[in-house]
Amino acid sequence: MQFVDEVVIRVKAGDGGNGCVSFHREKFIDRGGPNGGDGGNGGDVYLIADKSLNTLVDFRTDRYFEAQRGENGRGRNMTGQRGEDKEIPVPVGTVVHDEETGEFIGDLTAVGQRLMVAKGGFHGLGNTRYKSSINRAPRQSKPGTPGDLRELRLELRLLADVGLLGLPNAGKSTLISAVSSARPKIADYPFTTLTPNLGVVKVGPLQSFVMADIPGVIEGASEGAGLGLQFLKHLSRTSLLLHVVDVAPLSEEPEQQPAYAVEAIENELEQYSEELIERPRWLVLNKIDLIPEEERQAHCEAIVDELGWQGEVFMISAATAQGTEALCFKIMQYLEEQYAEQAESTR
Known part of the structure; x- marks a missing residue:
């Protein structure tokens, strides 16, 4: 369709x-x-x-x-x-x-x-x-x-609790297909996702949330590069953003490195909406299965240190589902706390 x-x-x-x-x-x-x-x-x-x-x-x-x-x-x-x-x-x-x-x-x-x-x-x-x-x-x-x-x-504007953000081919579509019944197109080349996708993530009895995957944003999107920023409005209703990053890029070029990828997306977000850049955002380091097990922790910590990241960090492999269950449980816990705070503030 x-x-x-x-x-x-x-x-x-x-x-x-x-x-x-x-x-x-x-x-x-x-x-x-x-x-x-x-x-x-x-x-x-x-x-x-x-x-x-x-x-x-x-x-x-x-x-x-x-x-x-x-x-x-x-x-x-x-x-x-x-x-x-x-x-x-x-x-x-x-x-x-x-x-x-x-x-x-x-x-x-x-x-x-x-x-x-x-x-x-x-x-x-x-x-x-x-x-x-x-x-x-x-x-x-x-x-x-x-x-x-x-x-x-x-x-x-899609109604979702959680939005996935990241460069093309960072593994966003693989992640949403691993934790929900959504079946977006997945391939080993950029821009396989051309339209937003929604998936319902079921964590437990009467515990679920909606996740949104949008086409990847690239550097220069605010000037019209790639698909531009036309789909970022679908993240405006979300309570939480997951910034998905490929920790094992195929190229050694500086613009393909994880820290550079995060900073490039942050810059585009800032130009698009100050409100969106201030939204709670967690760093999801994806594709750890491509790094030798004994090197994973040090490799991911180096990325976090280079970024000076102060928020939540998760190491996962969407392809093998490693770490995705813990991520979903943490998201559900966060959302329930947010709902409780909203209910309390309306009394």
Whole structure:
């Protein structure tokens, strides 16, 4: 399936129905008074978070949505029927902005959540509304007002607890496939991951979290190199970032070395978002199976010392699953502590 995470659509709420000019006409009743009814309100446009969708690809071909217009008023003081609302299903995690003004409209983060994005027009008034003691036969009415017409930019941001970050071919896809049921494409060349992947990691009974793997970021991404930074927004909702690093690169070139790789990603993150660079981030030293067992500890400690890393550090081999269980348990413990703190702060 083609992955689409950003699209612009146009929505039009229904116009309000016009008011009616009508007079009572009945045998033996002379000069019946006004009885023109009001029009109906126009329908609204809503976005609905739908769990069955995981991409915005459907909006590539269908980009215009319109709610129903309100009916015009009729004689005998009959009010026009209200126009039907237009409900547009979108994936959970969709962020909505006004394309013209840049205004933030809403964020759909829960299944079934509804967000009004265009308000229907107000109904027009029939001539009954204008009768008075000095105007017993009004011939005036009021038309309905037009419904909102807006261009919306929809952005899909994946809902995940943990995000994987690193250079291409660092082993992120291998890691998510080792700890979850996700099966991303894995190969021994860079840029095998072209779209984000989600995996549910089950740690124990009623203990699980969602992990997100995005395409690798490379040096110069902020200037458009590689896939750029277009997928980093999917990490904006995560509570924890895992910086996956290849400790046994094939090349001896300086830019392929682990410490250089970490600093290059940090630089790109800083240019993209100060908020993201400040997010809790753990260092995951991957591919330790490629280093002789007696040299692993010293090799990894040298990388940590060179970086001056002060946070959590894990040594794993995603290919053989070595160390991944301990990593997942530690992540689950951290997330549960975060959830407990959030619950306490909301009391």
